[in-house]
Amino acid sequence: MQFDVVVIGGGLAGLSCALRLSEQGRRCAVVSNGQSALYFASGSLDLLAQLPDGTPVAAPLDALPALAQQAPQHPYSLMGASQVAALANEAQQLLQRCGLAMQGDSRMNHLRVTPLGTRRATWLSPQAVPTTPLDAPLPWRSIALLGIEGFLDFQPQLAASSLQRQQGVDVLVGYLHLPALDRLRNNPSEFRAVNIARVLDMPEQHAALAEEIRRLADEAEAVFLPACLGLEDDRALQALQQRLGKPVMLLPTLPPSVLGMRLHQALRQRLVQLGGVLMPGDRALRAEFDGGRVTALYTRNHGDIPLRAPQLVLAGGSFFSNGLSSDINGIREPVFGLDVYDRAERADWCQRDLFAPQPYLQFGVRTDAQLRAVRQGQALDNLYAIGAVTGGYDPLQQGCGAGVSLLGALHVARHIVEQGGDA
Template sequence: MEFDAVVIGGGLAGLSCAVSLAEQGHRTAVVSAGQSALYFSSGSLDLLSSLPDGTPVASPPEALAALARQAPRHPYSLLGAREVMARADEAQALLARCDIALTGSSGQNHQRITPLGTRRATWLSPGDVPITPWDGALPWQKVAVIGIEGFLDFEASIVAASLMAEQGIHADTACLRLPALDRLRASPSEFRAVNIARVLDLPENIPALAAELARLAGDAQCLILPACVGLDSAQPLEQLRALLDRPVYLLPTLPPSLLGIRLFQALRRRLNRLGGVFMPGDKVLKARFAGRRIVSLSTRNHADIPVRARQVVLASGSFFSNGLTATRERIYEPVFGLDVQGGEARDTWSRADFFAPQPYLQFGVETDDRLRALLGGEPLENLYAIGAVLGGYDPLSQGCGAGVSLVSALHAAGRIAVTLEKDHEPTL
């Protein structure tokens, strides 16, 4: 099998890179070992929410110079502020072309309401999630937070208490009981957000759902529900809003996250429409090199059929996705044996305070300033590393995981596209 580019990893970074390359007419394949980390995502995307010293970031462009001083090996610092902001805007446009409705701007963070009812700074949020301006508040005086009887992945009382304490709005709670869910509720292991949505999204169940929500909400100006409506499209939620004649918003639940799944599905649909190849349940096992260049890949499902690509992108994720592997002695990248930043001494991997920023979150593959992966201190000619496999940043404490994924993905896609186009230029 021959491709212009092969992307290893089917998460946010890998799919975004593959979509961008496919949009430019390059034959692209994605090798995805398992369920994407997007299934565990809130659906909101962070660009930069905090500097390494803990300073909150209201405007990411204004904070990039300070970030470069505090974290010179951060992927944003390697790429430079101009490239970061250009790729961030490009990412927002790409997501829009994938029919992903998001609210926000790269120039100014806003605050999203979390599943605990608190606020968290972010860059882009699904239109179904309640948000506030950076220093603003929700526009309602009275809201109803509605849980679902027997659903343990969302606690309405915690959300309501936080809204009242932090924003001073009146928040009532209620529990939805709907006969259509009784069969599903009988099996606790099956009573999860995705399965609930498959029932509630059925057209015949929408009127009964709307009637029960209207009864529970009373005179509340807005309803807040767990994200258990609208798995495949926004239409069921729009129907609810029309029947209730008031705003209805969703909050993410414990995984699997409906909002994250919708993001994954939209990116994959876009890739498929563009002719890209998605290889689910497959895994790259090893590579064959010619000098500093990768010439082919071997995968678990195509052991005797080499996958050849002129350009390769490593978007395999961090420890969670097995893009990095830890033993008691060392941390390494398992496919190519690339240089890894961090992990030299085991006692430096973590801190005793569970809530403190953990050093291991900044471990990852070393690259040059073009994001070409390093092996033996030198960049490989046709291997880019993007997303969570990169080192030099803490996606949690710095609030930049999705931003690094998207910015690095589109940077790599841009450089690869230029290289492929040069390869196709006729020689005189």
């Protein structure tokens, strides 16, 4: 099977790269093994929140020179500061073309309210999520923080306690009871955010939902709900705000995440509209090489029929998605046998302190400045690696995982287009 580009991985990095290439007229296939990590994400996207030495970052683009000194193998350092700045703007435009209305700016981080009621620095957030500038308090002095009766994936008391203690906000806690959810409530395995959203998004439920919120929170200036609304878009949320006449904001829940799923679905839908080929439930197994080029890719579902393309992009994720594997002999990339950043002694992979930066999070595929994957010390001519499968950075401690995925995807797409599709 012949394509212009084969992308391995259907998460944020893989879909964004395939999307941009499809916009440029390339015929792309996306081989996706399983559920995207976006289903477990908050829906907000980080660019850079902290330097490796622990220094908090307010202005991500201004911090890139210091990042390059402290972490020369970080993907941003490899791409270069000017490229990162340009790609950050391009990424926001790409999301807009997918119908995703995000708040934020690459020049300055903002704070989003977390499900625990704390605030965390980030780059872009869905419009439905409550945010503030870095140096500003919440704009409301009284908030109704409402859970859903029987829904265990969101605990409003925890968020209320943090908001009251850290922000000095008056918080009223309550629980919504909606008869329309009784069928789901009877089965705990089905009483999850996604299934609740499918019910509450129906127009016939909006009046009852608004009346229940009004009963519990009539005096509050704003209402915070678990993100169990708006699986496809913000229409249900907007209708609710119009009925109540006050802001209604959403806080992420435990996975599966409605806000993360909406992001993933918007990218997928846009890719399909552009003619991209999705191969869900398939897994890349092995490749054939001719010198420094990949000539064929074999997958589980296609057996002995190879996928062929002048360019390939590896975006298979890290250990969570089996893009990397580990055993007694070390860390490896299982499909192409690529060189990886790791540590020889297993005792050096982790810190005993659970909350300390963990060394293994920086393990991953080595690349050059174009993000071409390195194998046996040499960059391959036509294989790129992007996103969580790459090494040299800590996505959690540095708060940069989504940015590395998005910007790396666009960086690689630009190189492929500049080459005319062939290396």
